[in-house]
Amino acid sequence: xxxxxxEYARPASVAEAVAQLAAANGDGKVLxxxxxxxxxxxxxxxxxxxxxxxxxxxxxxxxxxxxxxLRIGAMTRMxxxxxxxxxxxxxxxxxxxxxxxxxxxxxxxxxxxxxxxxADPAAEVPAIxxxxxxxxxxxxxxxxxxxxxxxxxxxxxTTALGEDEVLTEIRIPAQASGERxxxxxxxxxxxxxxxxxxxxxxxGPPDGPIERARIAVFGTADRPVRAAAIEQGLVGRPMTEATxxxxxxxxxxxxxxxxxxxxxxYRRTLTETMVTRALAxxxxxxGATSQSDGHLEVA
Amino acid sequence: xxVPSLAIRLRVNGVERExxxxxxxxxxxFLRHDLGLTGTHVGCEHGVCGACTVLLDGAAVRSCLxxxxxxxxxxxxxxxxxxxxxxxxxxxxxxFRDEHGLQCGFCTPGIMMSLxxxxxxxxxxHEAIVDTLGGHLCRCTGYRNIxxxxxxxxxPAGSHDxx
Numbered sequence: 018x019x020x021x022x023x024e025y026a027r028p029a030s031v032a033e034a035v036a037q038l039a040a041a042n043g044d045g046k047v048l049x050x051x052x053x054x055x056x057x058x059x060x061x062x063x064x065x066x067x068x069x070x071x072x073x074x075x076x077x078x079x080x081x082x083x084x085x086x087l088r089i090g091a092m093t094r095m096x097x098x099x100x101x102x103x104x105x106x107x108x109x110x111x112x113x114x115x116x117x118x119x120x121x122x123x124x125x126x127x128x129x130x131x132x133x134x135x136a137d138p139a140a141e142v143p144a145i146x147x148x149x150x151x152x153x154x155x156x157x158x159x160x161x162x163x164x165x166x167x168x169x170x171x172x173x174x175t176t177a178l179g180e181d182e183v184l185t186e187i188r189i190p191a192q193a194s195g196e197r198x199x200x201x202x203x204x205x206x207x208x209x210x211x212x213x214x215x216x217x218x219x220x221g222p223p224d225g226p227i228e229r230a231r232i233a234v235f236g237t238a239d240r241p242v243r244a245a246a247i248e249q250g251l252v253g254r255p256m257t258e259a260t261x262x263x264x265x266x267x268x269x270x271x272x273x274x275x276x277x278x279x280x281x282x283y284r285r286t287l288t289e290t291m292v293t294r295a296l297a298x299x300x301x302x303x304g305a306t307s308q309s310d311g312h313l314e315v316a
Numbered sequence: 317x318x319v320p321s322l323a324i325r326l327r328v329n330g331v332e333r334e335x336x337x338x339x340x341x342x343x344x345x346f347l348r349h350d351l352g353l354t355g356t357h358v359g360c361e362h363g364v365c366g367a368c369t370v371l372l373d374g375a376a377v378r379s380c381l382x383x384x385x386x387x388x389x390x391x392x393x394x395x396x397x398x399x400x401x402x403x404x405x406x407x408x409x410x411x412f413r414d415e416h417g418l419q420c421g422f423c424t425p426g427i428m429m430s431l432x433x434x435x436x437x438x439x440x441x442h443e444a445i446v447d448t449l450g451g452h453l454c455r456c457t458g459y460r461n462i463x464x465x466x467x468x469x470x471x472p473a474g475s476h477d478x479x
Contacts, residue, residue, distance in 0.1 A: 025319075
């Protein structure tokens with residue numbers, strides 16, 4: 018189908034974008050890469066009266082690493098996230114996860130900020146934001162605010178972003194050098210939305226106790242979820258298959274409790290498997306490094 | 317009240333174009349209906365099938381997920397650009413003919429434009445070709461001849477992997 022009529026605004030600055038959104042009186046929508054919004058328009062599931070196109074704002078497309086923080090402009094294309102050496106160096110897990118965002122043709126246009134603001138529960142980048150304790154910078158009529166990723170994702174396609182606010186920047190603490198990580202997702206076909214996925218980091222010697230663990234799962238609940246209590250429980254335990262299987266079972270158990278979908282049991286099993294494998298990848302002497310690429314599980 | 321049209325200027329297949337478009341006009345429809353470049357096919361119109369893929373400033377993108385107005389000032393290349401001025405086929409379509417890389421041909425223009433983007437990136441190998449083709453639905457072929465054609469056109473002779 019074809020999109021409904023809308024008025025088109027192409028601001029040259031964030032301030033201008035915020036003003037144009039405010040002028041739309043709640044009936045404006047931000048257009049970033051358009052890889053999720055334009056399908057919604059074409060299906061007429063969305064019909065805003067004004068589209069505020071951020072593609073003409075150069076200040077929103079940047080990648081910087083300084084003082085242990087990777088700063089990503091909201092209009093940075095997914096393809097840049099995947100390929101830029103700065104990202105691969107500061108946050109190799111993020112670069113690896115970006116590879117599994119849609120297809121290359123989608124990543125060429127889709128943006129980091131767009132994925133986060135859209136907040137699909139199966140999306141990779143929001144999960145990495147939650148896992149790595151990212152901070153999201155938004156601008157609105159009342160000025161700028163910074164929102165921890167954990168507070169940003171509020172449910173299915175729902176975030177803490179106000180309808181008159183623009184997501185401008187993503188700040189992600191760089192991964193500690195030598196920190197181990199794993200990324201796994203399951204999709205029926207390459208490029209499909211993940212049915213279940215897991216991203217993890219592990220700190221500690223391979224043959225010694227776990228010093229710190231972080232685990233986020235996506236595609237399972239209505240938003241990406243951190244498993245804080247289970248992460249705590251891993252501290253001091255050895256990096257063994259049994260440890261990982263226990264943690265994965267506990268996470269799946271916790272998530273399955275409030276999944277109303279008919280395939281909840283299947284997703285629960287997938288989640289458990291993805292967590293187990295992501296942890297095993299992180300612990301593996303071969304797969305746990307910045308050279309590793311994550312794994313796509315295909316049926 | 318109807319939304320007014322806005323003026324755009326862009327370069328399509330090396331030709332400067334000026335047009336007046338309503339904001340909701342998709343780039344795919346602009347190419348086909350306003351410019352008559354019907355080689356760009358429209359399949360699903362929500363970014364899944366890949367038939368409408370074109371190069372926007374060198375990057376393969378879905379033209380059904382872009383508004384024509386967003387291509388203002390851009391360089392767009394469509395499948396028509398893969399035919400040389402003398403009417404002969406350039407390397408990619410020639411390889412599709414030689415390797416029988418199509419049956420009905422509906423998906424072919426989009427696939428060839430994605431491959432043109434990959435070719436320009438200089439990183440084409442078997443894995444990159446398969447990854448790129450992942451963004452295209454072909455309902456006829458089972459992809460094997462498409463991969464063969466892509467490798468014939470993009471990968472230097474002697475390093476083909478038929479996997």
